[in-house]
Amino acid sequence: MTYTLPPLNALRAFEAAARHLSFKLAAHELHVTPAAVGQQVKALEARLGVQLFERLHKQLILTAAGQAYLPGISDGFRRIAEATSQLKPSGAVLLQLGVHASLDLRRLDLAAFRGAHAEIGLRVLQPAGLHELVEGKVDVLIARGLGHHPGYRCDRVNEGSGLGDWLIAPEGTADCPEIVSFRVWLRAQSAENPGVNRRPRLVGGVGR
Incomplete structure (x- = not known):
């Protein structure tokens, strides 16, 4: 089975920005610039064909689509992290x-x-x-x-x-x-x- 997935970096940018409701804080977490996070999220929105955030003056708000999307993405990253932790390969x-x-x-x-x-x-x-x-x-x-x-x-x-x-x-x-x-x-x-x-x-x- 082949999974159709958006780019991993774009998903990470969305998930971090959604948790923090801030491109700046997401950027600190991901070691990139706020502009890079914003570009990744914009590219993800274009790929999905939905708007995930409302971008207001100095405020970031999840749209209904973003709220619905976030739990599944966060759970997916959590499951990957747990599976990797249990495997514990050298240099994981x-x-x-x-x-x-x-x-x-x-x-x-x-x-x-x-x-x-x-x-x-x-x-x-x-x-x-x-x-x-x-x-x-x-x-x-x-x-x-x-x-x-x-x-x-x-x-x-x-x-x-x-x-x-x-x-x-x-x-x-x-x-x-x-x-x-x-x-x-x-x-x-x-x-x-x-x-x-x-x-x-x-x-x-x-x-x-």
């Missing part, structure tokens, strides 16, 4: 880590993280910056600079003040399991190796 969850150009990756000892979290497929993009994070090319970013970006959780990687390395993730996904696992792992590395400067040190949270 992909975490895309962006790293600024001047950071020596040997400092991170990413092989140790992969060994401790076989369920997470870690992929690294270097160089990467805020542009790649906003556009959804990476899920979490180690950036060089001042750790304050509205809409993002920023955790200092190394001690000190002023410029430094920061772990940055969208507020909408900063507490998802794979990002939490990476953040906790960085903290554990710091605790196990006090005073060892070559290890990253995660100290506190800023920008929540």
Whole structure:
């Protein structure tokens, strides 16, 4: 049997926007821009031939068609997530880590993280910056600079003040399991190796 389905990214954009009733919050969750979410939803509406949202001034409202469509789409994503969780294949969850150009990756000892979290497929993009994070090319970013970006959780990687390395993730996904696992792992590395400067040190949270 062949299933006739709309594009998965368009369905994800609709489901997230419908839950939040906001393209902006959906964009933070999906690691894309609000414009990209709006375009995906518009393309979905054109494909289905129905209007899913009423777009009012600074307000997003589900139409009757959108209200009817949402429960089935949300349930479908929930079932996929549950099936994947039960299967638990190696690297079932992909975490895309962006790293600024001047950071020596040997400092991170990413092989140790992969060994401790076989369920997470870690992929690294270097160089990467805020542009790649906003556009959804990476899920979490180690950036060089001042750790304050509205809409993002920023955790200092190394001690000190002023410029430094920061772990940055969208507020909408900063507490998802794979990002939490990476953040906790960085903290554990710091605790196990006090005073060892070559290890990253995660100290506190800023920008929540």
